[in-house]
Amino acid sequence: MSELPASKGRQSLTLPGSDLFETVRQKLIDDLGLVQVGRRGKERIYRPRAELLAEVVTPETWVMVMDWLSSTRRGALTTKRTYVDDLRRIWASYAQELGHERLALGIFTPDHIRAWRIRAEAQGVARTTIARYLNTLSSLHAYSAEKIDLPRNPVTQDDRPKVDKGNTSTSTPVLEVDEVQRVAAQAKDPFDLLVVSLLYALAGRVSEMCAADVTDRIERGRRSYLDVTRKEHKERILPLPLTVAEMLDEHTAGRSEGPLLLDAEGRRLDRHDVARLLARLGRHAGVLPGRKLTPHVLRASRITHMLDDGVPLAEVQAFADHDNPATTVGYWKRRNTGQRNAAHVDAAEELFANVTPKFKTTPQGNA
Template sequence: MTEHTVTARPRAELATPGSAEEALFWLRDTLGTVARRDPRTRRLGERRYRLELLAEACDRDTFLLITSWLGSEAVPAITSKQAYADDICLWAQVARELGGHDRFHVGAITPGIIETWTKLQKAQNRAPRTTNRRLSVLTALTQYAAWKTKETIASPVTKYDRPKVDPRDETTATPILEVPEFQAVVNAAQTPRQALVPVLIYTLAGRVTECCTAQLHHVKTVGGARKLDLSRKGGKGRVWPLPDRLCDLIDVATTDRERGQLLLDDDDRAMDRHAVDRLLNRLGKEAGVLPGRDLTPHVLRASKLTHMHDAGHPVEEIQEYADHAAIETTLRYIRRRDDSARKAKHAAAAVKVYDHLVDRFI
């Protein structure tokens, strides 16, 4: 154990934790745990705190810098904090393999390493979006280090290192469920608790972490109507009116409970994002939707927003419902739907030209 490693003791075992220690334990719990996959056997290892993995991968000053960065509003969303922590561990591995550094530090990744790494990503057919995201994390850390230390620190990443991302590329885009497909997913559920998961995420166009952190006492009756106090991405509080039929399902799924997490599995265990992923995957396979692909919470979110567009709702209204900070994010869903409709229209028009000519071949 290094001097800056946070132990695996639960917070309850700390008799009188100091402010600094309490803050570090908060970040440890926020970043959560992850199971690393062995690159050779592909087997998952034991689950460990991300903060401990960072402590082992970085030198002391860099570890303190990264905890400052991930604990700040520079990275507001919990899911982003977790993803950034995973990416820094990846860069630490790159620094060891290509730079010979035992511990990761700002400056360990050089422009030459970036050039080699990006070529490896192409050779391994990595998605350009993933490559860009990991490069952006390294740039963001460098920028934060320059601000924090008040020193001139240049990012090793240049615009020439970033692969071009086709904004209209649909091969890696989140697939959409049509209404009958979503209905088949709900119909595949065997218990009210199972049904509540896809119904809640779809109704709210919610992110999985938002729905998993929702508590039963957050469901309140205000002015005769049931509402849900939902904490959205970046800690933004939102009050969500709940439809009557969703309330009926919540009541059945949470019978004899007044407190605790809203989403529980059939064994009374609180559901995290991994449990939700497993359930939706199984429901998707049983419903026969998205052959060859996983049914994820984001598919349900994207489907709801797309269905709102199909119903003719203005883009600004869809943006507000999705709680997108930038309207460009909302437009990605709408453009895909509009592009698909235009392609179908033009393809159908082409048939009129040769329709009578192919009769003799069919």
């Protein structure tokens, strides 16, 4: 791995060269994880996300980003990784387009951001995505401005897209119970079924399942549990359905350590593997025409089905590990809005009940 920038001056996380500094820096690098950058035959090639970032930002900016990500306000690993990917893919690329070799704090002006936003809109980038990219840059700038002298924040309210919070067209789709069953029926082997069952039963996030190790299995009496690390580093011990526990027993037979889930080559299963597996099953099951079945669809479906079954909102929130109850309520609102709208259009259809049969084609042979 290439040498990552060392911190210096007022921006240092701790004193450079100290054991504490190296421990802190390595922890942050490890948290950011790896990125698949290619393949060599069947072998996947990975590189540290922190290393990729270091190649496209100045050393001072790299240190400040690490400091920014170490804040407890950005505790979720997935959030940290998304921020870094936004910086290196979007803002570092834009900096190079403007003639800078690397991304540095303070190089963008409000005019730069205005031009970028207008072009993104012209290219059809979703408002929610534009808002996320801008939020990444704005948050980093605001944090850094409290530590070093910087020009004013280039991201102003005038360029933040208005996002319709009631827009359901971009919400994660939900499968009905029979559709989940159809997906499971397309499993070509026990492992396919294990992945679907595990994600759906626990309303799990793919990162949790892929990060789990064999040693995270816990046996208490007749019940089997899985110790998972959820967002914000929250540890949860979740009971496993009997059938899922049995499938895991078969999958991990003879192994006492290492990854819980392995791919066909014996490597730790990653989210890309799961995405491909689910996309295949969803396509064969004929669900979500024109869209891919994703791990989050299964999570959203499980949460919605619990609400359909009358499970109290507070209980669903606890099971799904939603920090904000508004997130759980959002699932309930979307479900109820869809059902109410369906009832309204069905009522309108009744108005034409006596006229519609007049134009229906009579099947041949029944005249």
